[in-house]
Amino acid sequence: MLELAVLGILLEAPMHGYELRKQLTTKLGAFRAAISYGSLYPTLRRLQAAGYITEASPEEGTSSADIPLMTSRRGRVVYAITAEGKERFAELVAQAGPETFDDPAFGVHFAFFSRTDRQTRLRILEGRRRRVEERREGLRQVLARAAERLDAYTLELQRHGLEAAEREVRWLEELIATERSGRTPGRPPGQSGDADGTGRGEELPPSEIPER
């Protein structure tokens, strides 16, 4: 899961750990809170061992003498994705197994939707919708059947959870409708960010991002 996220970020530019973590946090910050170093560094080592990324010391300044960035040892380490890593990313981003629909994994996949083809996007959105619908139904059952046996606070918690689930289903419905119509998400009323309106929005496989 972190594997996909790290590869996806490194796809845009080589980076060192600290920066990587910041990017990860803002990119995934909407669903997940933050990534800890205790997860990040092991993941980097795993990826490196598998040959998906390389560890490269940074460019040696501009002149002849290498100014030791941090006088002795502990120079900053820059990680870059390899060709195998790109393949691996494509593989991971395309697969939508059941585990893709739990909270954190869905957020990660969603964050890389601009690098995912529409078919896969739809599969993931619909899978997630089913998940959230099931959760919603479960909460409704509890509230309908067992309301009198629960204390006021537990009840309030269930109610809040139910509301959130209902809202997310609606959000997903909208996204799915948008996908089907071939558009790109974004607020139509405010500014129509859709410059061409041709309804493309996928087939952006090379590596750059045409999105506004």
Place this chain on the structure above:
Amino acid sequence: MLELAVLGILLEAPMHGYELRKQLTTKLGAFRAAISYGSLYPTLRRLQAAGYITEASPEEGTSSADIPLMTSRRGRVVYAITAEGKERFAELVAQAGPETFDDPAFGVHFAFFSRTDRQTRLRILEGRRRRVEERREGLRQVLARAAERLDAYTLELQRHGLEAAEREVRWLEELIATERSGRTPGRPPGQSGDADGTGRGEELPPSEIPER
């Protein structure tokens, strides 16, 4: 975290693992998805080792002969909370450290609010509110400052996250206001599930709850 949850559930009745998990899932289901056995059983063993719960074989039926519940071995194991466990629960439920405000821990604490005194409830709600507000501000920064550098999907994700954060802050505000006014949460308009309406809702200290 699971420790608190398990003790809280066992406080209501002795139970075996499977049932415990179900209770846990409905009680905490609004914030957390589900508890896996890979977490539950180690937690039970930890609690048992610490003396907070005891493992008791179930009542031996009604007659003289003990019908081996599951012919040979693997009888169902019933766990019950001890006096030390109750003390431990009171200790855990009262403390509102910073870690209390991340998603899962907050949900657990909230679920046991009917066993928490109002002072602590307020501290926890306000701490959570500050957390969510910070998150909300972070997302606003991203959306305001870096919107043009993000693709449409990432943007949509941030927007959804922001909306959820705003909604939760509002929810928390309401709860805090309700607490301050000495009432119990619940929908006043719909059906007043509040049988007595005396506005009590705290002071149900099975053990003791020291007011700050």
Place this chain on the structure above:
DNA sequence: CAGGCGATGTATCGAACCGATACATCGCAG
């Protein structure tokens, strides 16, 4: 100009937690 302090930066350790899996029994529908 000393020195402190917050941001940048790399890294590890123990513990918690999860997903998958194995195994066993019960009740009941076909």
Place this chain on the structure above:
DNA sequence: CTGCGATGTATCGGTTCGATACATCGCCTG
């Protein structure tokens, strides 16, 4: 009487987290 889904206990490997340690940088203050 057979198979299958719910009930039930339990472990294993692996991921992730929280805390912590260590080191350098730039900047502000006394």
